[in-house]
Amino acid sequence: MDFYEVIRGRRSCRVFNADPVPREVLERVIESATWAPSGKNRQNWRIFVVTGEKKDALVGVADRSFPLLEPSLKEMYDEKIVSFTRGFFRTLGGAPAVLVFYSLPTEEGPFVDTQSVSAAVENALLAAAYEGLGTCWMTNPVHLKEDVDRILGVEGMELIAFVPIGYPGKEPPTPPRKEGRVTWVGFD
Numbered sequence: 462m463d464f465y466e467v468i469r470g471r472r473s474c475r476v477f478n479a480d481p482v483p484r485e486v487l488e489r490v491i492e493s494a495t496w497a498p499s500g501k502n503r504q505n506w507r508i509f510v511v512t513g514e515k516k517d518a519l520v521g522v523a524d525r526s527f528p529l530l531e532p533s534l535k536e537m538y539d540e541k542i543v544s545f546t547r548g549f550f551r552t553l554g555g556a557p558a559v560l561v562f563y564s565l566p567t568e569e570g571p572f573v574d575t576q577s578v579s580a581a582v583e584n585a586l587l588a589a590a591y592e593g594l595g596t597c598w599m600t601n602p603v604h605l606k607e608d609v610d611r612i613l614g615v616e617g618m619e620l621i622a623f624v625p626i627g628y629p630g631k632e633p634p635t636p637p638r639k640e641g642r643v644t645w646v647g648f649d
C-alpha cells in the first residue's frame with residue numbers, strides 16, 4: 462500500500478472481529494504514535510494499551526457515555542445510524558484492545574498539549590491502517606474521565622481519546638469529503 466492509499470483507506474471502524482492483535486503489531490502502531498511532532502518536542506502523550514478485564518471496564522465507560530451523545534446524534538442522523546452507534550458504544554464493536562491517549566500537562570498549555578497528542582493519535586490511526594487494522598478515534602468517553610482515570614490508575618493528566626483497535630469485522634462506509642474546505646492563496 463502506498464502512502465496515499467493508507468491516508469485515503471483509513472476509515473473509522475465500528476465492527477471488529479475477535480482476533481487478538483499480535484503484540485509486535487501493536488508495538489509498531491504505538492511506536493509510530495510516538496514519532497509524531499509535539500510542541501517544543503515535549504512528547505507529552507501518555508498512551509495506555511489495554512486488553513482483558515480493564516478493556517471490558519473501558520467498554521462500560523463508553524456505553525455509559527452514549528446518552529451524552531445521543532441528543533446531538535438524533536439531530537444530525539436518522540434512527541438507523543443512531544441505533545448502530547448505540548450498539549457500537551455498547552461493545553466498542555467487539556474490539557480486542559483499546560488505546561487510551563492522555564496528555565501530561567506542560568507549560569505549553571492545553572491548546573498545544575492537545576494538538577501534540579492529537580498528532581500522535583493520527584499517527585497511530587495511519588500505522589494501524591497500514592497494518593490492516595481498524596480503529597475509531599473517540600472523544601465521547603472523555604465526558605466520563607474520572608471513571609477512566611480510576612480504571613487505569615491515572616492522576617493529574619488530561620484524557621484525550623479512546624481508540625478501539627482490531628481487525629475489521631466489516632468494511633466501514635466511506636463518508637464523502639465535503640467541498641469548499643480549502644482556500645488556495647497566491648496561486649494562479
Ligand SMILES: Cc1cc2nc3c(=O)[nH]c(=O)nc-3n(C[C@H](O)[C@H](O)[C@H](O)COP(=O)(O)O)c2cc1C
Pocket residue numbers: 471472473474546597598599600601602633634635636
Ligand atoms: C476528534 C474526533 C472525535 C471523534 N469522536 C468520535 C466518537 O466519540 N465516536 C465515534 O463513533 N466516532 C468518533 N469520531 C470519528 C468520526 O465520526 C469519523 O472520523 C468521521 O465520521 C469521518 O469518518 P472516517 O474517519 O471514516 O473518515 C471522532 C473523530 C475525531 C477526529
